[in-house]
Amino acid sequence: PEWNQVFAFSKERVQSSELEVFVKDREMVGRDDYFGRVVFDLNEVPTRVPPDSPLAPQWYRLENRRGEGKVRGEVMVAVWMGTQADEAFPEAWHSDASYVHGEGVFNIRSKVYVSPKLWYLRVNVIEAQDIIPNDRSRLPEVSVKVQVGNQVLKTKICSTRTANPLWNEDLVFVAAEPFEEQLVLTVEDRVHPSKDDVLGRINLPLNIFEKRLDHRPVHSRWFNLEKFGFGVLEADRRKELKFSSRINLRVCLEGGYHVLDESTMYISDQRPTARQLWKQPVGIVEVGILGAQGLLPMKMNNGRGSTDAYCVAKYGQKWVRTRTILDTFSPKWNEQYTWEVYDPCTVITLGVFDNCHLGSAAAARDSQIGKVRIRLSTLEAHRIYTHSYPLIVLHPSGVKKMGELQLALRFTSLSLAHMIYLYGHPLLPKMHYLHPFTVNQLDNLRYQAMNIVAVRLGRAEPPLRKEVVEYMLDVDSHMWSLRRSKANFFRIISLLSGMISVGRWFGDVCHWKNPITSVLVHVLFLILIWYPELILPTLCLYMFLIGLWNYRFQPRHPPHMDTKLSWAEAAHPDELDEEFDTFPTSRSHDVVRLRYDRIRGVAGRIQTVVGDIATQGERFQSLLSWRDPRATSLFIVFCLCAAMVLYVTPFRVVALVGGLYMLRHPRFRSKLPSVPSNFFKRLAAQTDSLL
Structure with missing residues (x-):
């Protein structure tokens, strides 16, 4: 008999100084009886370290059960102390998995897999000719349905009723090598809002289409359509037909794109499909x-x-x-x-x-x-x-x-x-x-x-x-989650917090909360006004010094999942239940109504913020739109006066006066809003035109 089986024992779990190899008959498996055995002293077992060649097996004569001499028969065995880098290790039967049986033996082994090579299939449906409807008393309303495997896309219905419809629409699918699916194209006539008649179809294998590596145009081709059911029911008459409807297609496999099979936030590969375009x-x-x-x-x-x-x-x-x-x-x-x-x-x-x-x-x-x-x-x-x-x-x-x-x-x-x-x-x-x-x-x-x-x-x-x-692959990363929405909102707030902190610091400087800091800012401002060519170098040097300072705080290990950033620790149980709900929902009507009302409340606050942003933008537009004639007149007169003053006044003087005005002492400030702020808030927006 031949077995060619490798057994692996973890060195940490070996508690004996001997290795025994038994040869049994099928009928002896449940008993202590056996034909013979070979005993190895573990202290004498050689050690093999790759890239050494595999240890050659040898013939060993079997001992009988009582150890009284040898019995007839030999067994070929190779025994060695190895590592997980051995070629035999992945296929070995491990001692800690001895109770696994059936298909489970294969499911516990280590393996390397390769994702299928994915292509984008672009189908440009251009036009069709000689489309004959089932009811010849009317002109057809034609659309085209294209299917590749489980993917189905449809063109729009042709805008004009005609027997020669024109679409010129692009439909894009995902196809994987080897190409097992076919391109199934069906021409349909909308005879009723809930009913479409099939006027013709065609099946095309994907390997007949050109593989495009760049944006050069692909030649279009005409394909004859088979009448629906004709190829199955009347195959013998197919050759007798000299007339058929036909459709013009431009189809290609796009090799210049990278087929995204994972979120772009966690992308692990960005190479195009075509190997010819890969870099080193x-x-x-x-x-x-x-x-x-x-x-x-x-x-x-x-x-x-x-x-x-x-x-x-x-x-x-x-x-x-x-x-x-x-x-x-x-x-x-x-x-x-x-x-x-x-x-x-x-x-x-x-x-x-x-x-x-x-x-x-x-x-x-x-x-x-x-x-x-x-x-x-x-x-x-x-x-x-x-x-x-x-x-x-x-x-x-x-x-x-x-x-x-x-x-x-x-x-x-x-x-x-x-x-x-x-x-x-x-x-x-x-x-x-x-x-x-x-x-x-x-x-x-x-x-x-x-x-x-x-x-x-x-x-x-x-x-x-x-x-x-x-x-x-994070297949559900695009699904709605109130927890993720909160996390993203607070991420934005944390980004804006730096700008808010700078604004508060500048406000403290303007209000002379710390006189020494305010004086130093005045000195720096005067230096930059006198030497404006130092502004950009000073800014770059400042960022360089900040980068050097932050080098001390760089993380020692790559970052990992952060429960606080994900807003997972403070999530309400009902929010988590909503996140794990199926799509469409499988919860009761009362729960769905409660969640809908909650989303309406959140959306109402978002709606208010978006409306406020739109109002500020419309106020800027109304400066010159004459929506408020008096405000626009005042603004354009101010612009004319400002232009005349700025033409005759050096820029340094304007910057100096403006900067000193902003940094003026609180004694010269009023607690009321400034004139430009009052003028801007009085400008008209389109909110009064909303229903």
Whole structure:
């Protein structure tokens, strides 16, 4: 018999000084009986360190059960002390997974996956000729429906009723190599608002279309349409037809775009689809997935909590999955992976999951334990970062820390000049800027690309399951969440807080709250007025000094998930329940009505702020629009006088007088609003024209 099976024992769990290899018959498996055995002293086992060649197996004669001499028969065995870098390690049967059976044996092994190569398929529906409606007493209202796999798009109905309709509309789809789907095009006639008659259709394989690398035009082609049902019911008469309707299409596979299958905020790859357009890599990122600590129990096993954890890392088109460490809350993977980096302003994503496919519950879903994102631009080149990152998951009951993920990272730069060049280069390929997609198109195409990637990786062996891929790609990042809205609002407030602080400081200077500071600002102002050529150099030097000062406070480790920034700790349970609700909603009418009223209240405040901003803008417009004749007359007379004064007065004098007026002492100030402020607030806006 031949087995060609490798068994792996963790050195930390070995408590014996001998290794015994037994040869049994199938009928002896449940008993202590066996044909023979071979015993190895672990102290004499050789050590193999790659890149050494594999250890050659040898024949060993079997001992009988009582150890009284040899029995007939030999077994070929190779025994060595190795590392996880051994070629045999990924396919080995590990001692801590001995109870896994069936398909679960394959689901616990480490694997490397590659995302399918995605293309944008652009279908330009130009025109059709000789369209014959089913009811020949009327002219047709024609539209075209195009389907690729599960993606369906329709053109608008032709504006004129004619047998030769014209559309000239672009429809864009996502297609993946190898091209398994066909382009199915259907011409429809709107005979009733709720009914369309199919006038013809055509099926086209995707591999007949040209692959375009730039924005050069593609030649259009005419295709004959088959009458609906004719190709199935009357195949023998097809050759007899000498007349058929036809449609003019311009179809191409776009190789100059990068197909977005993840959020642009966490993008990990920006290369165009066509390999001919790829640049040389600028660096290499090495990730050591060491282990995890303090994981929480994810399921019940024999009456106690257990976790069977594995880690998934995604960067670019390459996905990696570590082996599953069974029944432990502190798994140790110690696996290292490498990716080529084509742009440092990208993000690598690592997620930890609980394996629920060990042979017993095949229909279960792998549970999420947590996720870590690391932006490569935050890593210093050639430095090794070793750190534990918290695994934080948001549940309907609130935010929960599920444990910590221990990582070692190193980013190696291959070309500093190329790296500097990239920082001035567009983020995406140039086709995204020459012929951009709309925001709605990008959202729809991203959703379709995610589905294609999830389906293709789910067909691998072992599969990288749909729930894992969707969690790694943030498939629901575009959904409404009151918590995210609050987080983004306070992010804006934190940005404006710096400007507000500067404004308050300048107000204190103008009101002489600190006389020494006010005097120093006056001196600096007079120097800059006398030497205006020093303004820009002084500003640049000031920013340089601030940058040097802030170098002391740079983070020692790459940033990770921040619960305060995400507004997760202060989120109300009902807000979290709304965030985890399905779309469309599955909650009761009373709950939906309550949430709708809450959104109306939030939207009312936003509406007020937007209206105030619009009012200020309309007041600026009304300065010269003669909406208020007296205000416009006063303003243009003031502009004429100001122009005459400024023509004869040197700019330094104007700046000096204006600056000293703003910095004047409170003794010369009035508590009432200034004249320009009063004049501006009296200007007319269009609010009185609103219903």
